[in-house]
Amino acid sequence: MSDSSRGRKPLVAEKRYSKPRTKATKPKQSRRRKARRKPQPKRGGLQGFLQRIIRWVMRLIWRITWRATAFALFVLALFVGYYYTTLPPAEEQLDGRARGSVTMLDQYGQVFAWRGDQFGGAVTADTVSPHLKKAIIATEDKRFYQHFGISPRGIASAVRINLSEGRGPLSGHGGSTITQQTAKLLCLGVDFDPQTQTEAEYERECRRGTIQRKAKEAVYALAMEAKYSKDEILTIYMNRAFLGAGARGFEAASERYFGKSAANVTPAEAAMLAGLLVAPTRFAPTNDLTRSQNRAATIVRLMNEQGYLTDAEAREAQNNPAELSKAAEARSGGYFADWVMSSGPEFFTRKTTEDVIIRTTLDPRIQSAAEDALAWVFENKVRDGSKAQAAIVVMSADGAVRGMVGGRDSKVSGAFNRAVQAKRQTGSAFKPFVYAAALDLGYSPNDTVEDAPLTIDIPGSGPWSPRNYTNKFYGTVTLTHALRDSLNIPAVKVSEFVGRDLVRQVANGFGLESDL
Numbered sequence: 001m002s003d004s005s006r007g008r009k010p011l012v013a014e015k016r017y018s019k020p021r022t023k024a025t026k027p028k029q030s031r032r033r034k035a036r037r038k039p040q041p042k043r044g045g046l047q048g049f050l051q052r053i054i055r056w057v058m059r060l061i062w063r064i065t066w067r068a069t070a071f072a073l074f075v076l077a078l079f080v081g082y083y084y085t086t087l088p089p090a091e092e093q094l095d096g097r098a099r100g101s102v103t104m105l106d107q108y109g110q111v112f113a114w115r116g117d118q119f120g121g122a123v124t125a126d127t128v129s130p131h132l133k134k135a136i137i138a139t140e141d142k143r144f145y146q147h148f149g150i151s152p153r154g155i156a157s158a159v160r161i162n163l164s165e166g167r168g169p170l171s172g173h174g175g176s177t178i179t180q181q182t183a184k185l186l187c188l189g190v191d192f193d194p195q196t197q198t199e200a201e202y203e204r205e206c207r208r209g210t211i212q213r214k215a216k217e218a219v220y221a222l223a224m225e226a227k228y229s230k231d232e233i234l235t236i237y238m239n240r241a242f243l244g245a246g247a248r249g250f251e252a253a254s255e256r257y258f259g260k261s262a263a264n265v266t267p268a269e270a271a272m273l274a275g276l277l278v279a280p281t282r283f284a285p286t287n288d289l290t291r292s293q294n295r296a297a298t299i300v301r302l303m304n305e306q307g308y309l310t311d312a313e314a315r316e317a318q319n320n321p322a323e324l325s326k327a328a329e330a331r332s333g334g335y336f337a338d339w340v341m342s343s344g345p346e347f348f349t350r351k352t353t354e355d356v357i358i359r360t361t362l363d364p365r366i367q368s369a370a371e372d373a374l375a376w377v378f379e380n381k382v383r384d385g386s387k388a389q390a391a392i393v394v395m396s397a398d399g400a401v402r403g404m405v406g407g408r409d410s411k412v413s414g415a416f417n418r419a420v421q422a423k424r425q426t427g428s429a430f431k432p433f434v435y436a437a438a439l440d441l442g443y444s445p446n447d448t449v450e451d452a453p454l455t456i457d458i459p460g461s462g463p464w465s466p467r468n469y470t471n472k473f474y475g476t477v478t479l480t481h482a483l484r485d486s487l488n489i490p491a492v493k494v495s496e497f498v499g500r501d502l503v504r505q506v507a508n509g510f511g512l513e514s515d516l
Helices: 045-086 130-140 152-164 178-185 199-206 211-227 230-240 250-258 267-275 289-305 311-319 326-330 334-343 364-380 427-440 479-484 488-498 500-509
Strands: 101-105 111-116 356-359 392-395 401-405 448-451 456-458 462-464 475-478
Touching: 045 211, 101 334, 111 334, 130 178, 130 230, 130 267, 130 289, 178 211, 178 230, 230 250, 250 267, 267 289, 267 311, 289 311, 334 401, 364 392, 364 401, 427 479, 427 488, 427 500, 448 479, 448 488, 475 479, 479 488, 488 500
Parallel strands: 101 356
Antiparallel strands: 101 111, 392 401, 448 475, 456 462
């Protein structure tokens, strides 16, 4: 029997897998093995010791620093949170006057003067002229809408400028943002108490520039940024800022200087108003219009550089600077308004806490005529360079004062009023009482007196020879002529003839109570 298995392939088990199983192979390693970083041996000796000391000190400083910073931030958050809880709604922060205003009307019921803290009404960042809003930001805080209440860049810039100008780092430019300035205007939330301090003391306390005070203002500013929107902060600032001539807020200032609302000011007028923020009294147009216009020109350039005005708008504003309106100028009131404020009851005038309206006896036509007459005299009768002064008071038959000029410059307020404040010899103003005494004795205005050289022996003083202003003599003149031309010698002769006691009695009858 033959071997049947010879020549056959050996039996193998069925392949269970479609592909032959292969042994896992390790990936080929790169010929260049990455160089392993060998641990640096610790240096011994003095050098290693010093390195370890330095590393330990640096770690200690870092631990102290971040813990101190975290603690400082925690304390800052507490203070900010405290101020945040004390801040009232923004609309309650707008009228920051410590006293009221006085509005004066003439005899026809027309406004001719304002005194006290004038508040023209609340304005908002949305209702004012866009030119005014941009002028304020360009002048005071060009990054107002970007910072969080304080500007480290602005502070650094102010310190650099102060040092370059030879001042101390905190003297001069302060780098304060509009938010910080608003915090100062709010006096960090402390209200004025007339029972414990004067208004001047309160203002001085609010404006202190110490490091501690500025730190508090910065914290208060952060609280305001958390409480109010940017436009609300700007609104508070625009309503509380003092802008000269008793104006509180931009609405009052616009009415005071231009006779229009702050919503309608032009770029030139907006620049002039914004220029008042740095020094309200110095740059007030009622004090020095040229200086105020020069300051406004600087503001216009800033607005142009920051893109708020086109080149054409900037040229228009530069070529046509803002002017003080005639109506606003007339409402300064001058000497008459000052007299009303000084002679009226304090609770209605100088120390009023409310808004008061006073109707006076002023006749604007007579007042204008008196001002024009005095100006004509100094232009035509007084030599150039003379420092002579004069005053005019016009009264009606019932004793009401209709017009008053207290000096050469009639468009001022707060100036020395020679009509009521100059306590000097009356001079020729006393002559009417002399001739009134003569008329009481029966003399006629057409009676005559001799204007000729005269010498009187005054007991205790010796001889006295009066002279006329012109150093001339006019011979025989009527009493009317003598009074009209204010001749001195005829007045002395009439006084001596009727008797000085009678002249004194007539003057007392007119209300003069001085020792005559």
